[in-house]
Amino acid sequence: MNRLLLALALLLPPLLPANAQAPDAVAAVPERLRGAWFAGDCAAPAGMLALSARAAARVPAEGPARLLRFTEARQAAGWTVATGRGAEAPRLLLRPAGEGLETAEPANKLRDDRLPGDAPVTAWRRCAATPLAFASQGEGVAFLGSVEVLEAACGPGIGSVPDCAAAIVRVGDVSGDNLLGTAELARLFRGAAWLLSIQSEAGPELAGLAGGAGALGGLAAARVVLESLDYDGDNRLSARELAQDRAALATVGEARGRPLALERLSDGIAVLRGVVEGLMGAD
Incomplete structure (x- = not known):
């Protein structure tokens, strides 16, 4: 819930x-690289990589998925270097390879002029139809x-x-x-x-x-x-x-009448809240 x-x-x-x-404005992942990519044969891919303007979701066929949301993207050593949120600021390297895509995830302290370092490079491809395993x-x-x-x-x-x-x-x-x-x-x-x-x-x-x-x-x-x-x-x-009621905050009121003791409504509000929380399955 x-x-x-x-x-x-x-x-x-x-x-x-x-x-x-x-x-701050951030440079986005290049538009031609966005969308769904697959590792291995399209009939039985080993994983999927979904790229948006500012995020990457990697979903393997087996094992935990991973989400990176980027705070910046820049060019270095022939790669698009997308830096993710978090204290470790993980980096995802992207570059086109013919009709495919290559990615790498370098060590956090590796300098730009040494990219991608020893990080393994993964090849991705487009599939004409979405593989059933990832539909x-x-x-x-x-x-x-x-x-x-x-x-x-x-x-x-x-x-x-x-x-x-x-x-x-x-x-x-x-x-x-x-x-x-x-x-x-x-x-x-x-x-x-x-x-x-x-x-x-x-x-x-x-x-x-x-x-x-x-x-x-x-x-x-x-x-x-x-x-x-x-x-x-x-x-x-x-x-x-x-x-409605959000685009323009307005209240007019009425000059006649007398203020009521709104505190007396607290018991009724508490009962109503309990009913709503019960219906919604709240703890």
């Missing part, structure tokens, strides 16, 4: 004040790029509430009607569940299980979001509904 709530927070991120410091990762791979769109529109000091709401609709809209239905919201939650499982270095079976759990948890979360924000009752969410 904690992951589900985190995914909900990710899809509906709070906007910081306009004077909040925005993250269940598709929604997660799509969300790997979607979360970057949301960060760009909803991040600190970057976007506005209308921009953020429009971005949520843009990354979630599958049918092309510029609205979000239950299935489209559930797809976003399933993708978020996959991303969280990869971040925790889950194996491919657990990553697939996270997507399966997201099918249930994501559907429940989608219904909660839809029923909470569907003001016109059409069973779809628009950018306007997502931005």
Whole structure:
């Protein structure tokens, strides 16, 4: 449930004040290198590498997966050197090799002029069709790029509430009607569940299980979001509904009347919170 709530927070991120410091612009992974790559024969790949503008998800056929989210990408010694978040600042080296891709992960202290050093170089290829063993990762791979769109529109000091709401609709809209239905919201939650499982270095079976759990948890979360924000009752969410009460903070009030003792409502609120937490399965 904690992951589900985190995914909900990710899809509906709070906007910081306009004077909040925005993250520094970073050079992205070259566009021609983005997408899904596979190691070995396409009939039975040994692993998948999914590259977005600022992230890499490596999912082996066996063993734990790994997620790197890049703070910068630069050119050195013929490689694109993408540096990941974290105290160790891991680096992933990328370079095109004909129609394929080569990667390496050098030691942290290795100088740029000695890249790639003794690090083994892995060859990757495109596959004309997604190998069946990795088909269940598709929604997660799509969300790997979607979360970057949301960060760009909803991040600190970057976007506005209308921009953020429009971005949520843009990354979630599958049918092309510029609205979000239950299935489209559930797809976003399933993708978020996959991303969280990869971040925790889950194996491919657990990553697939996270997507399966997201099918249930994501559907429940989608219904909660839809029923909470569907003001016109059409069973779809628009950018306007997502931005309701958030794009412009306004309150008018009424001069007549007397203040009530709101503290008396605390018992009722506590009961209501207990009911909601029970329905959501909170600890």
